Amino acid sequence: MALLQIAEPGMSSAPHQHRLAVGIDLGTTNSLVASVRSGTAVCLTDAQGRALLPSVVRYHSSGAVDVGDLAQQSQAEDSRNTIVSVKRFMGRGVSDVAHIENAPYDFVDAPGMLQIRTCAGVRSPVEVSAEILRVLRARAEASLGGPLVGAVVTVPAYFDEAQRQATKEAARLAGLEVLRLLNEPTAAAIAYGLDHAVEGVYAVFDLGGGTFDISILRLTQGVFEVLATNGDAALGGDDFDHRVFCWLLEQCGLHQLGPRDTRLLLTKAREAKEALTLHASARVTAQLDNGEVIEATLTSEIFTDITRTLVQKTLAPTRKALRDAALQVSDVKGVVMVGGSTRMPQIQQAVGAFFGCEPLNNLDPDKVVALGAAMQADVLAGNKAAGDDWLLLDVIPLSLGIETMGELVERIVPRNSTLPVARAQEFTTFKDGQTAMRFHVVQGERERVGDCRSLAHFELRGIPPMVAGAARIRVMFQVDADGLLSVTAREISTGVEAAVSVKPAFGLADEDISRMLRDSFEHAKEDMHLRALNEARVDAQRLIEAVHSALEADHELLESEERAAIDCRIEELQSAMKSEDHRAVKTATDALNRVTDTFAARRMDRQVAQVLKGRRVNELDF
C-alpha cells in the first residue's frame, strides 16, 4: 500500500471524493452490512451496537413491518406472519423447497416463485428480502452519513440464475444500486487473502444457514481467480436443526404439531445444536401449546449419528469442484472456513480429514463475507487507486443450455466458465416456409430437461420464409459479471434481423414488479415519482462525469464533428436534468450513451493495444 502519493506534474486531479459503498451479506439466518472506512473494512452496527441482523421479517395487519431481533422474538407467537429463512424461497416454487410442510406459512404457488399469504397481504420472497435490505441500507446511510452510490450484495456461489435475479430484484426494490452480485466464498477469499497476504490455491468451505458452497481459488499478486465452484443451494444449518427436530419428535412421541409448536421446537433444536459446539450434551425442555412439557437430552454422539449423511453431502460437491479445477487434494494450501455452521465440530473434523490439514478459522465466519463484499464495493465505487486494487475472476456455477429433441439438454455454456462469457450456437429451420421458432432455456448439469431448472421460453418470429435448412438462426448466450444471463436470437443468412432479447424474470412479471414498487413506496411513504426523478438525475450526472473524464483523457480519438455531437448531447442532457420529467432525463441519457459508443470502443482498443505493446517484441521468440 502506498504510504504517500506523489503526483506527477500535470497529472494531479481534483481531490478524490470518497464514494459511499457497502457490502451486504444477505444471509439465510443473519444479514450484515459492512463498509470500508479509512482503509479498513468494518461491519456497521445498529443503535444497540449489534452487527448481525436476524433475517426475520414480521408482518402486522396494520401494515407495519418488524425486521430483525424484534421479529425474531415473535417467531413462536405469530409464526404464520413471521418469515424466517426467506432465502430458501428465493427464486423457488413450492415443490422445490425441502421440508416445506414444516414451514408454518400459507404458501401461494405462483409460477416461477412461491409467495406467502400474510395478514398484510400476499408477499413474494423478493419483497420479504427487500425489507431486510431496506433496514441495512438505512443503517448504512445513518452510519456513513449520506446516500450510497451502491452496494455489493453477496449470493451463494451455487445460486442459480433464478435465485440471482430474485436477489438483484430485492435490492432494486430496497432502493439499492447493485454494483455487483458477488459469490459468498469469493467475498470470503478476498477478505482472507488480503488480510493474510497469501498466495497459492485455497479452498473456501462455506456452510451457512441454508446453503453450502465450495470454491477453489488461485490467489496471486492482485488476482483472485476462481477455478471451480460447487455446492448445494439447499443444504445448511437449517437442515441440521431439522434432523434434531425430527429426533425430538421421535423421542417425545409427538405427531402433527401446530405452527407455533413447530417453530418452538425448531428453535429449541437449533439451540441444542449450538450448545453442542462447546459441550458434550445439551438438554432440551419445552412447553407445548397444550401445556405438555417435553424433555430430552441430545448428546454429541447422537447428533453425529443423525447428521452423518448431511456432513457427507458436503464432500461430494467438494470432490467435484477439485476435479473441475483439475487439482488434487494435495494442491490445496489451505481451507478457509466460512458460515456459522462450520462451527460444528463434526464439520471441522470432516473437512480436516478430507483435505488432510487443519481448517483455517482465523476470521469470524459470520462476518468475513460482508467484509469481503465491502472491500469489493470500495474497488467498484472507484475509491482505490489503480495498482492498489485487484482483479476478481469468478465463474458460473451451473451449465446453461437449450432443450432439444427427446427433452434432452444441449449444453451451451459449461459450468465453471470464467465470467463474463458468451457462447453462440446456430440453428436452422426444419420445414419449408417456417417463420418462427421456439426455444426453452434451462440451467443444470443433468441430461434431461425435467431435472434441470427451466429459466425461460422464448420465440423468434419473423424469419423470412425459406426452404428448410436455409435460414441461419444464431442463438447467443451472454452471461455478465454478475452471473446473469441474457439470450438473443437473430436470423443472419438473409441479413434480415429478427432479434429477441430474453432476461428471464422467473415468474416475476413486470406488473408484479411495479406492484411491489408501488407497495413499497406506500409503505415507506416515499414519492415514487420523486425517487424515479432523483435516480434518473443521479444516473445522468454520473454519465456526464464519466464522459467528461473520458474526453479529458482521450479527446484526440475523436474527429471534430464527433466531438461536437457529444458536446451537443451533453448540453441537451444538462437541460433535461432541469426538468421535472424523469422520462426526458432518461431519454437524453440514452442519447448521450449512444453517441459515445464508438468513442468507448476506440478507447478500449487503445488500452488493450498499450498493454501488449513492448511485450510483443521480446516474447515472439521464446
Add this chain to the structure above:
Amino acid sequence: MSKTNAAAEKVLTFKPTAALTRCVWRVAAMSTPFDATSAALDHFALFGLPQRYAIDQRALEQSYRDVQTKVHPDRFAQASAAEQRVSLQWATRANEAYQTLRDPLQRARHLLELRGVDCGLETNTAMPADFLMQQMQWREALEEACDDRDLAALEQLAQELAQQTSARLQHLAQHLDGVRDDLAAAGELRCLIFMQKFSLAIDDAREGIEGHA
C-alpha cells in the same frame, strides 16, 4: 461411434405450441466473440503470442491478466453504459481466447481453423482401425471395472489413457509445429477428443463408486 454422428445431426424439437413450427436443426456449434463475422478471430494475436502450438504458459497467463486488468467490467462499474458494454465484450473475448489457448486440444483446433483446415470434428468420424480396437477394449475394461466397483482397475485404466494421451499430444505438436502436416494433425486431434471424452467417463465412474462408498 455412431453416437457422435447422431449428436452432430441432432434434430431439435420443442414442446408443442399450436402457433409454431417447432423443429429446428443444429448447424454447428461454435464458440463466439461478439463480432458476428468471427470465424477466424486470432486468439494468439490478442495476447501478442506467436501463432503456433507450443505455447509459453506464463506469457499467456500474464497477457491474459494484463488485458483483463484493463477491460474487466469491475473497472467500469462507475462508467457510462457505452463503456460498460464495450468492457463486457472485451472481457468476454479475453476469456474466450484464454480458455481456448490454455487447453491443448482447443488450442490445436483453433490453430487448424486459423490455417483454414476443417478438423471435421462433427462430420468426420472415420478413425484408424487400431484406434477403434483400442477404444473397444477400453470401453469393455471400463464396464467391467464399474460392474466390479473396482477403483484400482479404474485407476490403472486412467493411467494407461494418460500415457497414450501424452504420446499423442507429442505427435500433434510435431504435426503442427515441426514437419507441418495439418491433415495428420486433424486426425490426431479427433482421436484425442475421443480420449478426452473417455477420460471423463472414467471420472464419472470413479465418482459414482466413491459417492456410494
